[in-house]
Amino acid sequence: MLGLPFVYKSVGWIGGTMVIILFGSIMWRTSILLGRELNGDPRPCHKFDDSPYESSLIPGSSASARMRKPITSFPQIARDAFGEKGCICISSVLYFELFSVLCIFIVSLGDHLHLLIPSISMTSHMIIVAHTLIIPTALLRTPRHLSYLSVVGTVATIAVVLAVVLTCLIDGDKYEEIAISKGRVNDRGHYHDLWISAGLPLALGLVGFTFSGHAVVPSIYCSMKKPQDFEKMVSTTFLVVVGCCILTAVSGYYMFGNEVEDQVTLSLKATAGAKTELAMKMLTWLMILTAFSKFTLAMYPLSRGLEEIVAPHLSKDTAIDITSAAVKIILIALALLVAIFVPSFSFLCSIVGLFSVIIVAVIFPAAAHLKLFGARLSIFEKIVDWLMVIGGSVVAIIGTIATMRSDIGE
Template sequence: MTDQDGHLEDGSDDDESDYLNRKVETDYNGDLGSLSSLPIPLSGWPQTFARSMDIYASSPSLHGMGLLGSYGLDQDSLLSSSIRQNQQVAEATSALDDSNVYLEEPLLSQSRTDLEECREKVYWENGASLTIQDSGYGNSEGSSFIRASINGMNVLAGVGILSTPYALFNGGWMGISILFLFALICCYTGVLLKRCMDVNTQIRSYPDIAHTAFGQTGRIVVSILLYLELYSFAVEFLILEGDNLAQLFPKMAMSIAGKSLDAHQSFVLLAALIILPTVWLRNLSLLSYISAGGVVASVVVVLAVAWVGMFDGVGFHHHGNLWNLNGLPTVIGLYAFCYSGHAVFPNIYSSMKDRQQFSSVMILCFIVCTFLYGSIAVLGYLMFGNELLSQVTLNLPREKLASKVAICTTLINPFTKYALILTPLSTALEELLPSSKASARTPLLLWSTCIRTLLLASTVVVAFVVPFFGYLMAFIGSSFSCLVSFILPCLCYLKIFGAAVSRSEMIFIHIILVVGIITAVVGTYSSVKNIADNI
C-alpha cells in the first residue's frame, strides 16, 4: 500500500518489491527522460551476475610485472552479499522513519521516494563484493584505454580460434566474408549495449539492460541464456582437453566399473579431476592472472601453426574451394561463436576511467581478434585443405616441437578459465538456496561446494554424450551467441530508445535482426541435426 505521495505506508515492507516493479511499469511510458530517472529494482534473481563477471573486466594489466597482476574474485564475499542484501534492505527501510538514510550526493537528480533512496544506498554499499586484491598493479580510478582493450581482447580471443580453419573449409574462401560481417555486427551491437547503459547510472550488467528494457521477465530470460552459454563453454573446454591430450597420447585408455574409456574420454575425466580443486577455490586471484593471457595464447598458437607450415615440412599447397553452400549453416555458427563476448562488455565499460573511449576499445578489440581469426583460418586451410578437423591443432604433426607448443598452449587456458566460467552460474544457483541453509558459514560453504561439484560432473556427462567439438561450437554460436550478440542488443536498444532512433539506424538495426534470426534458425537446426546424426 502507498500513500498519496507514492511512499510505502508503515508495515508494508513485504510488498516493497511489487511496489517498485509497479512503479517502473507505471512511470516508464516510453519517454527516455523519465526512464533515466528511475532506479533499477534490485529484487529478483539474479543479483550476483555483474559482480561475478567483473573478474573479466579486471584482468591484470601490463603494468608492474609483464602480463601478470593480482586481481581476484572473493567468492565468499560475493555469495554472502547476495544472501544478506534483502535483509539489509529491510533493516534500512525500517530505519527510515527514525533517521535520514540518503546518499550524500544522489546519483540521480530527480527526487525519489524514501524506499528508492534506501534501495540505491544498499545497492552501492553491497556492489563491491568483488574483492580487488591490489598489489600495486591496478588503477583504483578505473581501467585505461590500453588495459580495457587488453581485457576485451582476452574475452574475444578464445578457443574459437582453433575452429576458424575448419569453418573456412566448410564455407570455402568466400565464406571468410561472413567472419568480417559478424565482426562488424558484433562490434556495433557492443556499442549499442554501451548506449543502453548510459540511460541509467545504476545499469551495471547485461541483465540490468534487459531489466530496463523488458522488466524482470527480460532480466530472467537473458540471465538464463547467458548462464547456458557459459555452461556450454565449460563443456567445450573439457572436449578440447580430451581431444588435444588424446592427440599427444593416443594410446591412453582407462576402465571404470567395467566400462572401457577411450583416450578422449579418459582425458576428459582426468581433466575434470584436475580442474575440480580450482572449482572449490574461494579466491580466484591466481587463476585470474594466469588466464588473462588469452590474446597472448592466441598469438602463440597462430605463430606455432605458421611455423609448422613454413619450417616443418607441411607447406601451403592446398588451394581449397571458392564457395561451399552446403557448409554455410556450420560456418555461421562457428564464426558467431568467435564473437561471443557481449556478456562481459558492460563490465568492461563500467570499469573504464574514460568511458567515452569504449567505442574505440571495441573497434580495436574486434580488429585485432578478427586479424588473428582470419590469419589462422587462411594458414590452416592452405596447409591441410579438405583434411581439416574441427580443431586445427588435431591436424598438426605431433612429433614436431612447434605442434607441441601449439597444443600445450591450447591446453593451459581451459584449465585456468574453467572455474572462472563456472563461477557466475554457481553463484546464481547459490542465490536460490533457502535462507535457513545459508544463514551459517559452514552450511553455506558445504552447499556451495556441492553445487560446484555437481556442475562439473554434469559437464563431464555432456562432454561424454556430445563429444563433437565443432558441431557443439556451431550450436552454441548459432543459438546462444546469436541471441546474446546479435538479436538481444538490438531489441533492448529499440525498446529503450524507441522513437529516438533515427530512420537510417532503425533500418540498419532491423537488417541485423533479420541476419541474426536467419543465422540462429538455420545454424541451430543444422548443428542439432549434425549432432543427432553422429550420436
C-alpha cells in the first residue's frame, strides 16, 4: 500500500484508478476460485450446508455432494490439478516470491532508517545496518515468539491510510513545498497527469504486489468455523481493501504529485511540519517495526522449505540446528546482495508483482479451476478462466521485460 500513490505518478489519475479496480476485481475472482478448489466443487461455497472437512457425503455420490474430495493447501491444489511436477513448479514460484519479499523489506528498512538518520548518506549502508539488526531475529528456530507482531501489519496499514488521508485533508496540496525543498519548481500544470501509458508495466506490478497473499488463502479457509461463508468474507474484504487503496493513492498523489516517493511514508516524513514531526517519526518507526516482523515471518517458511530438503541427510539435532542457522545466514546474505545492487523498492515490488504474484494469484487459480472442474463449468466460466490464464501470461511476460528494460535504461 505504501507504493500506491507512486502508481498514480507512473500512470496518472485515470490509469491508477483503472489498474487498482481491475486488479482488485481479478484478485477477488481468483480468491473465490481458490476457495471453491479447496471446497472440492465449482459451485459457490454457500450452496453447501455442511463443512467440507466434516461432510458425511461421498464426493460425486449425488447432486448435493461435492464433486471432489476437499483439500487443505496450495501444494495440494497444484498436485491434484497438474501432478507432482506442477506442485514443484508452483512451490518454486512461491519460494521465489518469499525470497524477493526479503529483499523488498531490506530496501524498505534501509530507506526508512536513512530518513531517520540522514547523516549516513548511502542507502546501501543503511541496508547493511538494517540487515545486521535482523540477523538475531532471523536465526530463531521458530517465529513463535514473534508471531504476535503480525498484528503490527494490520495496525501499520490502518496508520498509513489515516496518516495519508488526514494529512491530505489538513495540509492539502504540498507539491510546491516538496519541489522547493528539492530545489525544483516545475510548471504547476504538469505535476498531475491524467494518463501515462509508459508507466503501465511498473504500475501493474506494484498493484499486483499490493494484492499478493493468495498463498495464505488455504490457511484462512481451513481455519474458518463456517467455510461456507468464505466467499461472503472475501467479497467484503476486497470492497474495503480496494476502497482503502484508492483513498490512499488519491490522497498521496494529490498532495505530492509527481514528486511522490515510491513509499508515501518517505514523502510524509520529508514534509512534516513542527506540529506533525513527532507523529511522522512514530509512523516511520512503525514502518520499520513492521518490516522487521514481516521479514522474520517471510523467512520462516522459506528457510523451513530449504531445511526440509537437507534434513533427511542429518541425524543429530546439533547438525540440524547448525544447518538451520547456515541456511538463514545464506538467505540473508543473498537478499542483502540483491538489495544493495537493486535498491529500488518500486522496481522490486513491480518485478515480484508481475512475475510471481500474477502466476500464483491469477494464472494458477484460473488454470486449476479449468483443470479440476472443466466438465462442470459453463461456457462463460471457461471463457473468463482462459482470459485470466492468457491475459495473465501476456502481462507477466511483456510487463516483466518492459520493467527490466526501463530500469536498465535509467
